[in-house]
Every structure is written in C-alpha cells, then in structure tokens.
Amino acid sequence: MTATHHNTPDLFALTDIHGPVLRPGDDGYADEVTGFNLAALHTPDLVVGATGTDDIVTAMRWASATATPVTVQATGHGANFPIAGGLLINTTRMTDVRVDAEHRTATAAAGAKWSHVLAAAAPHGLSALTGTSTDAGVVGYTLGGGLPVLGRTYGFATDLVRSFQVVTPDGTLRDVDAAHEPELFWALRGGKGNVGVVTRLTFDLLPLSHLLGGGIYCRGEHAQTLLTAWADWTRDVPDEMCSAFNLLRFPPIPQIPEPLRGGFWARVAIAWTGDPDEGERLLAPIRQAAPVAVDMVEDMPCTAMDRIHLEPQDPLPARESCALLRELTPDAVRALLDQAGPDVPDYPLLVVGLRHMGGALSRPARIEDAICARDAAYLLESVGVLAAPPAAEAIERATAALHTAMAPYGTGRTMVNIHGTPGDEQDRARAWTPEVYAHLQHAKSTYDPANLLRYGHTVPPA
Template sequence: MTTTHHTPDLFALSDIHGPVLRPGDPGYADEVTGFNLAALHTPDVVIGATGAADIVTAMRWASATHTPVAVQATGHGANFPIDSGLLITTTRMTEVDIAPTARTATAAAGAKWRHVLDASTPHGLAALTGTSSDAGVVGYTLGGGLPILGRAYGYATDLVRSFQVVTPDGTLHETDHTNEPELFWALRGGKGNVGVVTQVTFDLLPVARILGGAVYCHGEHTEPLLRAWADWTRTVPPEMCSAFSLLRLPPIPQIPEPLRGGFWARVAIAWTGDTTEGERLIAPLREAAPVAVDTVEEMDYAAMDRIYMDPQDPLPARESCKLLRDLPPDAISTLLAEAGPTAKDYPILMVEIRHMGGALSRPAAVEDAICARDAAYFLQTVAIVASPPAAEATEQATAALNTAMAPYGTGRTMVNIHGAPGDEQDRARAWTPEVYAHLRRAKQNYDPANLLRYGHTVTPA
C-alpha cells in the first residue's frame, strides 16, 4: 500500500491530530523526555503522533522544509541528544493485535513489550523480548533485538513478518521479504536509517512458562563464579540462556533489599526446557560460590522482568558494548583486573557478559543487517551519570575496560547498545564493512537528503 503525494503548499502541521509543541509550550518538556535522562532533547518542534497519518503528515512537512527528523517511543535507547529539528514521539500509538491461530502479533510504533506480553501470554504465546518489558517494541526490533531467550530462538528480527513504514519523502509502505525487500532488509538490524516504522508484525512462540531468575553471590566471590560460569557455558544446550553480571548497586529505594547498596556477582538464567532438567543443569553454578540470594523458579513468561530486574524508573545512563569471539581464562583475568573486587570505587553500575551462540549464531532465513552472529559472548556496561564528574569517571572506566578486552573482541558492537554514537568510523562498528556499505546504499535510495540523521545513523552513499 502506497499513499499519494501532496504538493508542498498543502503541508501543514495543523493537520496533525496529536499535539504539536515548540520550546516553551506547556507539555513540551514532558513530551520530549524519554526513559534515559542522560540525553535531554531540545527539538525545534515535537509532534505527538496518534497514528500513521500523523507520521505521514510530519514526514511530508519535514521533507518540504528540509527539517531533520528523530523518533522516540520509550526513550530507553536515547543515547544522543536532539538539539534541533523535528522529534516525532509515538507514545500514544500502543495498539497490539494478537492472532492466536496464526501465532502473530502486530504492534504499533509506541507499543512496549509489556503491552505485547499482556496481550499474548493469555494465549500461551511468547514474544522475543529483551531484559525489560518496559522497552519499546519497534526500536528494539530495528536494532536486531537481543532476547532473553535468544540462544533458544534467535534475534527478534528473525521473527518479523512485515513492517508498515513511512519513508522520508512521506510515502507509506508495506514491506516484507517479497515486497520492497531492500527496505525490509534495512529495517532488520539497520536501525532507523530508512524510515519511521508505524507498525510491525512478527511471529509469536508457543512458550507459556520458563525456568528463570538469578543466582547472586557477594562480590568477593566474583572470580570463582565467573570462571565456573564461563566453563559451564561451553557445555549447556542452546535452550539454556544466561548472562554473568557484576553489579554495584546504589542505596536507593528502587532497588529491593537485600540487594540495595551491595556489590554482587550474578548469573541470570532463562531455560525453556523441562524444569527438573533445568535445575540439574544450573546446579554447578550454585556450587561454584556461596549463594546469598537465589531467585530461580518456574514462572509464567509474563513475569520475565523478574529475571534481570532492570530499573523501572527513568534515570540518566550511559552504556557501551563489545562483541567477543571467546572468553578464555586470560580474558577473565583481564576483566577482573579492570572491574573485579579489587577495583575500588569503580563507577560502572553493571558489567555484564551475555552468552551468545545457539540460535543467535544461526544464519537468518531472510537476509538482514545483523552482524553479531559470529560472537560467542557479548560484553555490556551500564553506568549512571547524574553529574559531570560521574560522567567523566564513567567514560574513563568504560574506555579502559573496552581497550583491555579488545584482543578478545570481534571489533564490532550491537547498534541498540552501542552507546552514544561517535564519528562515522565509530558508528560503522555496528556492522561489517560489507553490510555497512549496503546500508549506506539503502540510505541513499530512501533518505538521500539524510533527514533521519539523529542517533545511530549512517550517511547516504
């Protein structure tokens, strides 16, 4: 489906059904603020879209006036402040439609994974969500989507059937693997480089319950737990999904006792197989070091937030990531030297290593722009940057850790968790050179004026 174009003299933001706000207008600050408070947006105008028609109108206006455009749903991935141009917010577009027999979900541009879970899990169906159901469906999926069940089922984009998307010229497209395949390719792992997605349709999985939760040890037991986990990951089947984390948690009410204010080593797990077998498999982790807190239990998939217990309230955060080829003993020693128990006053809230492989290494059935299928592990950092000194200390510690771990990396990142995008060379690290060149060609085809230039974007070829 493609809409007809209108002449530029008919473009008018007064046609928008949602709010149209400029700096100083009542409601402007609330409209531009997302979950990540480290990126404070100050666009020239913000539009609160209520549906695809509003986004079409906004993009036609932007194209006619040569105004750069950014999009925000939840703001979890807001690593880049927008200081001009047009911001389209999609928080009012939260519709989710479940087709139980076909096992599909169609989610609008501003839907969160919680909306999908609430609609799908009563049918015994699960979506490939990340660690927090508060994140937005579309932004997560455009970056590939790294699910908590990824080793068992692959990336979120692997299950996408189609997108409805508005390209920068104001045209509304329906795209799938047969209809405009170049556009479909670029939207699966290429982030928001070629258009503004208004809805996405994807497959659901017949998963109702899982074994999930985490084993926590006090930080002084980091080394035995980490080394045991690294050895353990080489033996477990692909249905076992896990991550090791170092957590330095602040003493704030949002963090439950007894974790509040502590330094913890954690292994989070999600297992889709038989519960008894899952308990048997994780026994070596419980024996590796004294367990202080154990939250592993059989649970409804709708309760998946209990596994990682990501923050639910907005906060100023900085993150980074690095894809790792392997995790040999010397890599563990390197990580411990940088971020282990002896690193006093370490400014990073979380250092996490996710076990990759399994279905995450499987080639996509339909070619996409994901470039992480060769990684065995994934290293991520998250820090709170509430003040300039905290931000500076965080940047230094993050750079030091990533430099130290570079010998074990693939040289690439994942676009969703890359952190604040730097120059072109830095942004290109999210893709292989071949995929990056392909993405630039797609950008040239669909956004030659580079209107979608905010965030982790590429330049037209």
C-alpha cells in the same frame, strides 16, 4: 487531541495532525521530548505527538518539504544522543497490539512496549522475544536487531519479523516484507532507523507460557570463582539455556530490593525454556561454584520476565556501551576482573556484564538481514549512571579502559542498540561489517538521499 496551532506559515501543513504539535516553551513540551534515558535531553525545534499512522505521514511529508531533519522516540530507552533542533516524532500514544492466535502472530503499533505484547499474548499461551526490560519499545528494539532474553533458543527479534508498515522520508507509506520491497525489508532488520519511520510491525509469537528464570547472586568477593565457573559452564549448555554474568554495584536506594540494596554482587541470570527439572539439574555447577547469598530462580510466567535481570523501572541518566567477543578465555576473565572486579575500589560502573551468545543467535538468518553479531560467542556490556559531572568523567574513563582491556578478545564490532553514545562515522560503523555498512549506505541513498533521518546512530548516504 487537537493540534496546537501556531501562526508560523511553514507549520500550516501540520494543522492536520490530531496529536499535539509543540515548540520549546509550550506547555507539555518537556514531557513530550523526555524519554527513559535522562542523559539524552532533547531540544527539537518541533515535536509531534503522533496518535496514528496519518500523523506520521503528515509529519514526514512536512519534514521532506521543508528539509527538516527528523528523529523518532517511543520509550527513549535507547536514547544515547541528545537531539538538538529538527523535528521529533513521539509515538508513545500508539500502543495498540493485536494478536492473531491462530497464526501465532502479533502486530504492534509504533509506540507499543514489550509489556503490552506479553500481556496480549499470554491469554493465548504465547510469548515474544523481549529484551531484558519489557518497558522497552518493540519497534526501536527490533530495528536494531533485538537481542532477546531467550535469544539462544529462538534467535534475534528480527528473525521473527514478517512485515513492516513504514513511512519513508519522502512521506510515502509502504507495506514491506520479503516479497515486497525486499531491500527496504533487509535494511529495517538490523539497520536501525536509517531508512524510515516504522508505524507498525507484524512478527511471530512463541508457543511458550512459562519458563525457569531468575538470578543466582554471590557476594562480589566471589566474582572470580563464579565467573570462571560460568565461562566453563557456557561452553556445553544446550541452546535452551540462556544466561548472563553480571558484576552489580547497587546503590543504597529504595528502588533496589533488600537484601541486594547497597551491595556489590556477582550474578548469573538464567532463562531456561526446557523441562524445569532438567534446568535445575543443569544449574547445579553454578550453585556449587561459590556460596550463594540469594537465589531467585523460579518457575515463572513469561509476563514476569523482568524478574530475571531486574533492570531499573524508573527513568535515569545512563551511559551504556557494548562489545562483541569471540571468546572468553581465562586471560579474558582476568582482564575483565582487573578492570571491574572486587579489588577495584570505588568502581563507577553500575553494571558490567557478559551475555552468552551462540545457539540460535549464531545461525544464519532465514531471510538475509543487517545483523552482524552472529559470529560472537559473548556480548560485553556496561552501564554507568551519570549522577553528576565528576561521576560522568569517571564513567567515561572506566568504560574506555574496560573496552581497551577486552579488545584482544573481541570481534571489533558492537550491537547498534547497546552501542552507547555514537561517535564519528568510523565509530558508528562498528555495529556492522564493512560489507553490510556499504549495503546500508546504498539503501540510505535510495530511501533517504537527503539524510533527513540523521540523528543518533546513523548511516550517511553513500
């Protein structure tokens, strides 16, 4: 696509960009800056629709020369903070995925989604460490560590990364792996987008084509019974069993399938990578804990993993948050249900959930990284849909109350991808230990001393 040429002198260098270069008021500007999370309405001074690595290099060199702050967006699932001013680089046109079946690796471009990776890997009997929605972008998800559906079995997405191609804020294109620029390689695996703009990454694929997965739904009135049973069950299940417990208050809208539409549900979602018959046997205590209203557990191809968590497929304005928990005691179960259980009328959060951690997620990284969630036993997460101002205020109050109630059982930290709207520096720092945060600040000082990548969940230079 030909760049839009403006007569502004300091935009002259951007005429070499092959994709659109747009400012507020230009045709296509709104589409270019809008991502999946409609709560983050971006208003950059300039947006570049990158078509390839050269466009990103040119944009970053211009930003460096003009001291213009930069942010990057692919799908916008993780956009929890509206961007005002500066330069936004949109990578949605860069969706190429190449699979090396012999070495069981994939190389994904900056704007590729996990659905693109799964589709490319499936013909070779391979899969990947996608999250709960395959509509999410590979790069942003992985830079934040990447908490996969199959995490207990295989670890974090960063554990499988072999290399990055990245443009640092000075406009230099670098190929980075454990042997070449190890400090940058470390910071890119769990440090989010604080040290550069990734143009592609190469990672290992899984020798997996099918799994047992889906959701077991009970009506919300049985939430305490099901959650208590799930908490007990998770203490002994093997690493091949990955699961989550959710309280779901579905709106009565066509996007929600019947019979779930408009109901309040307690759900256990599972993904089992072992023998299907063994998986079914292991699920017996969950199915026997409370009356099962809907059972969607089935043998499925890995390309169908979206059926496990049934996340929204259409853009919406959302407020998400998370906290890492060190334990899930009976007191913790009661505290969660006191906040979000069936006895709370008109509760405003769409989802309150717990992800079972441990297993491969608790093992030390083969190559040191910036992830600080390996000591967590569970992850607490919540999502509210910001439909109108009164709803937004109720969601904020409910989110704060939930985290206050669960704080005694937490590690004090979050995961950067699901942290939610980033607050001040002290709040943002909760995604890492103090030692790792200081290390990230040092890396930031090395690669982005001018703090050009300053939007969203950022770490300032030391």
